[in-house]
Amino acid sequence: MIAFIIRRLIQAALVMLAVGFIAFMMSNFVGDPVANIGGTDLPASARVELRKTLGLDDPLPVRFGRFVVDAVQGKFGLSYRTTEPVGRMILDRLPATLELSLIAALMALALGIPMGVFTGLYPNHWSSRLMLTVSLIGISLPTFLIGILLILIFAVMLGWLPSFGRGEVVKIAGWSTGFLTVSGWKAIILPAFTLGLFQMTLIMRLVRSEMLEVLRTDYVKFARARGLTNRAVHFGHALKNTLVPVITITGLQLGAIIAFAIITETVFSWPGMGLLFLQSVQFADIPVMSCYLVLIGFLFVLINLIVDLLYFVVDPRLRIQAGGSTK
Secondary structure, eight states, rough: HHHHHOOOOOOOOHHHHHHHHHHHHHHHHHHHHHHHHOOOTHHHHHHHHHHHHTTSSOOHHHHHHHHHHHHHHHHHHOOOTTTTTTTHHHHHHHHEEEEHHHHHHHHHHHHHHHHHHHHHHOSHHHHHHHHHHHHHHHHHHHHHHHHHHHHHIIIIIIISOOOOSOOOEEEEEEEEETTSSSHHHHHHHHHHHHHHHHHHHHHHHHHHHHHHHTTTTTTHHHHTTTTHHHHIIIIITTTTHHHHHHHHHHHHHHHHHHHHTHHHHHTOOOOSSSHHHHHHHTTTOHHHHHHHHHHHHHHHHHHHHHHHHHHHHHOOHHHHHHHHHHO
């Protein structure tokens, strides 16, 4: 187990170095940092001095090493658009994106797994066919169209939920949260459902297909022959053996939710990292884009590491193999 964790940490470090190198190349070779900071009217002598101050005349390995050290400390320079520290800008938007992604992922799991189990156990039931039809719609329609339709129905026509913003937030130890206010919960419902709908349908169909496959295996037939109840067979044997691929997909999709919340945050004017990244692209704000890339890469690596560790909890075969390999 310990050797497995060490190997995964080494792999994670190598991946982060690769992501950091891409971000470094973006921040240093996409456009002219001196022109972005000082403008086109900056005198030549001031340009030379600014290049020395920024360390742009140093060798490439030295600059990359300095970039890695600064990135570990959360220092990504100043924004070209607002001249604010990039790390502080990202941290100010991070709570909104993480809370939105968390609710979207929990909603997808809480609805997707039971629906997948039901449609797998009762594939010919009319409600199963209805769920599959709804899931097909959820996969087919683009995210921005789903968000617009939800705004039209629940915000404009019914007036039940707000159409934009995060609602009232409360700051606790520097972390802003909307979970402690009624308006915060009302504001997060529509964007979270929009963001998690595709993940919910994906999880539902995955669980359904895995349940149908597992129910046809010999050990499930043997469990029925032993006289076990349907509840024990379905949830003690069948569902448990569908969790490994579900954990894999859920982990990857959680990273995708965080990384690709840009469209949802734009539709609902949600003040998160995705909206900040889109604004940075429009203004060619390279430091913000680089910081966003590094942070998303780190979140993906962290989630994948957690998923790998969960395999040991769910699948006993991995624990047996790990125990045999250490002998």
